Amino acid sequence: xxxxxxxxxxxxxxxxxxxxxxxxxxxxxxxxxxxxxxxxxxxxxxxxxxxxxxxxxxxxxxxxxxxxxxxxxxxxxxxxxxxxxxxxxxxxxxxxxxxxxxxxxxxxxxxx
Amino acid sequence: xxxxxxxxxxxxxxxxxxxxxxxxxxxxxxxxxxxxxxxxxxxxxxxxxxxxxxxxxxxxxxxxxxxxxxxxxxxxxxxxxxxxxxxxxxxxxxxxxxxxxxxxxxxxxxxxxxxx
Numbered sequence: 001x002x003x004x005x006x007x008x009x010x011x012x013x014x015x016x017x018x019x020x021x022x023x024x025x026x027x028x029x030x031x032x033x034x035x036x037x038x039x040x041x042x043x044x045x046x047x048x049x050x051x052x053x054x055x056x057x058x059x060x061x062x063x064x065x066x067x068x069x070x071x072x073x074x075x076x077x078x079x080x081x082x083x084x085x086x087x088x089x090x091x092x093x094x095x096x097x098x099x100x101x102x103x104x105x106x107x108x109x110x111x112x
Numbered sequence: 113x114x115x116x117x118x119x120x121x122x123x124x125x126x127x128x129x130x131x132x133x134x135x136x137x138x139x140x141x142x143x144x145x146x147x148x149x150x151x152x153x154x155x156x157x158x159x160x161x162x163x164x165x166x167x168x169x170x171x172x173x174x175x176x177x178x179x180x181x182x183x184x185x186x187x188x189x190x191x192x193x194x195x196x197x198x199x200x201x202x203x204x205x206x207x208x209x210x211x212x213x214x215x216x217x218x219x220x221x222x223x224x225x226x227x228x
Contacts (some may be wrong), residue, residue, distance in 0.1 A: 033215070042116075042200050042218030043155070056215055090154060092216075100143075101216065103155040 002027070004093045012110045013081050021076045023108045025093030031055075032074040033101065034066060035090040037096035043090055049074055050096065078109075086111045114139050118219035124173050126227050128190050133222045135184040135201035142214065143204040144184050146175050148197045149221070155200065158186075191226045198223050 005024045014018050025032050031050040035043035045058040049068035068074045072093075078085055088108050091100040125131050135144070143162055147155040148221040159168045161177035161184060168175050172195065174187045184201055202216040 035216070040220075042202070045215040045217070048215060058215070062138070077148075092186050100157070100160055102157070103147075105154040108152075 004091055004102050006089075006091050006104040006107050008107060009105065010108045010110075015081055015083060015111055017081050018077065018079045018099060019081060019109060021075070021078075021089050021109070022089075023074045023091030023093075023104060025072050025074070025091075026102055027097055029093035029102075030072050031094045031096055032068055032072065032101070033092045033094070034074070034076050035092065036060075037088040037090060038084075038108075039087070046076070082109045083111050085109065114141075114203060114205055114217045116201060116217050116219040118201055118222050120222060122223050122225075124225045125146075125188075125191050126228060127192055130190065133186040133188075133199055133201075135186070135219055137184075137203045137217075138181050139182075139205070141179070141182070141203040141205050144177055145202045145204065145216065146173075146184070146186050147200045147202060149200065150197050158199075161226075166194060179183050188224070191224075193226045193228060196224055196226045 007022045033048040034046040037043040047066045048056040052068045063079045066076045088106045090106045091104040094101050117136045119134050145160050146158040147154050159175040164179040166177045172189045177184045198221045200218050200221045202218045204214050
């Protein structure tokens with residue numbers, strides 16, 4: 001079975017640009033969460049979606065947005081990129097918001 | 113706000129030795145996870161601990177949970193080089209009042225280096 005797949009794996013963007021990251025959960029998993037991991041730190045919660053509804057949002061500015069599609073895949077959008085947005089963005093899927101998590105391999109975003 | 117603290121943050125040890133990584137958290141938790149992360153890679157789930165006194169073992173790693181002390185430990189027995197990685201503990205907790213939505217709060221991680 002395919003695990004959690006994220007695309008792209010690496011991305012370089014310029015300050016002020018916009019970026020879209022994609023995540024496909026494990027088949028049957030209806031919940032997707034997004035985490036940001038800055039180098040040398042633990043991941044930080046950005047969003048959780050379940051059944052296409054936003055269930056939670058972490059302490060991130062409005063430049064960050066996300067959505068979940070009918071097939072439960074998800075996109076994370078970041079507008080007006082800052083150098084500080086450079087990080088590994090991890091997607092985690094779970095059967096439900098109360099179940100355990102499986103993480104994807106992440107998207108490494110570099111903002112220059 | 114839930115805070116998760118790990119120590120040590122850096123651990124250099126020799127092969128064959130034993131050591132323990134500690135994870136303290138500030139409020140009650142619902143689940144506690146231990147993850148392993150290799151450089152540039154994603155998170156690999158090692159253990160999930162659900163209740164007070166829970167102990168789980170896999171190979172040279174053993175994790176335990178004391179919910180009263182709000183403490184989890186990851187014990188490494190007879191370390192080998194392949195265990196070199198960063199280890200994270202993460203606390204899973206309902207975070208919206210009256211809701212059923214969880215989020216993980218991670219510690220800063222412990223960078224473990226096992227030397228021959």
